[in-house]
Amino acid sequence: MCVSTHGSILRRETAEEWGVTMEEIRWWARLLLISGVISVVLLISAPLGYRFGMTGLQSAFGSLALAVLGSAIVLLVSFVMVIITTRKGLVDNRQQLVIAALFSLLPLLAAVPQYFKVSSVPPINDISTDLEEPPAFDAALAERGEFSNDLNLEPAEAQQQKSAYPDVLPVTSTLTSEDAVSRSVALLEQMGLEVINVDLDAGRVEAVATTFWFGFKDDFVVRVRGNNKGSRIDARSVSRVGQFDLGVNAERVMTFIAGFAD
Numbered sequence: 001m002c003v004s005t006h007g008s009i010l011r012r013e014t015a016e017e018w019g020v021t022m023e024e025i026r027w028w029a030r031l032l033l034i035s036g037v038i039s040v041v042l043l044i045s046a047p048l049g050y051r052f053g054m055t056g057l058q059s060a061f062g063s064l065a066l067a068v069l070g071s072a073i074v075l076l077v078s079f080v081m082v083i084i085t086t087r088k089g090l091v092d093n094r095q096q097l098v099i100a101a102l103f104s105l106l107p108l109l110a111a112v113p114q115y116f117k118v119s120s121v122p123p124i125n126d127i128s129t130d131l132e133e134p135p136a137f138d139a140a141l142a143e144r145g146e147f148s149n150d151l152n153l154e155p156a157e158a159q160q161q162k163s164a165y166p167d168v169l170p171v172t173s174t175l176t177s178e179d180a181v182s183r184s185v186a187l188l189e190q191m192g193l194e195v196i197n198v199d200l201d202a203g204r205v206e207a208v209a210t211t212f213w214f215g216f217k218d219d220f221v222v223r224v225r226g227n228n229k230g231s232r233i234d235a236r237s238v239s240r241v242g243q244f245d246l247g248v249n250a251e252r253v254m255t256f257i258a259g260f261a262d
Helices: 002-017 023-052 058-085 096-120 141-143 155-164 177-190 248-261
Strands: 125-128 171-172 194-199 204-210 217-227 230-239
Touching: 023 058, 023 096, 023 194, 058 155, 096 125, 125 248, 141 155, 141 194, 141 204, 141 217, 171 248, 177 194, 177 204, 177 217, 177 248, 217 248
Parallel strands: none
Antiparallel strands: 125 230, 171 230, 194 204, 204 217, 217 230
């Protein structure tokens, strides 16, 4: 008991020699830990809040930006405080500082890959295997709100797609039109999309993809045209909101193409 008390006195004296009290260190450690936890809560609640209609999109993005900025500050200050407390023998609250730093890493680890992805893909949200005559939507039109992105594929966007995704091409199959439609339905369901319309006469299949966190909805349409050798299958994926799709629509179309060709 005497040794422990003596050690506490020495640590307090050491802290005060450096112009900081043990109470101040405890206060900073708790503040950083709470701030780190809040950053993680914002990271999770922002997208889910938008998905379940509790907040608007701009507010959700603002909360995400705040979470990332806050976590960066918490990480930096926690790192500095850990170094200071280690060098000065002030180890009482170092564990809280380390935990705060670990919490603050989570929003950064989530944001950094997205940042690099944004810089590596073109700012488009409409991907089609036929850029001259993109497959048309029918049933999906009624589900797209008035603030949804328009469905006009601009020449500039088409050129960006050609440059970024040269492998987004139609599928030629020996299947009949009806069989190709059936295969498309099965494949889209296998991919986790919700099929909302199947029109055998028009050779059209429509489906909706919903993202997990934000609940963003992307519309997907397959167009099947028969010919004397079988059929040609075109696909198109379009985001309802947002300018950047982070390459998701292209990945979805290429997944469909690869799956159909197997």
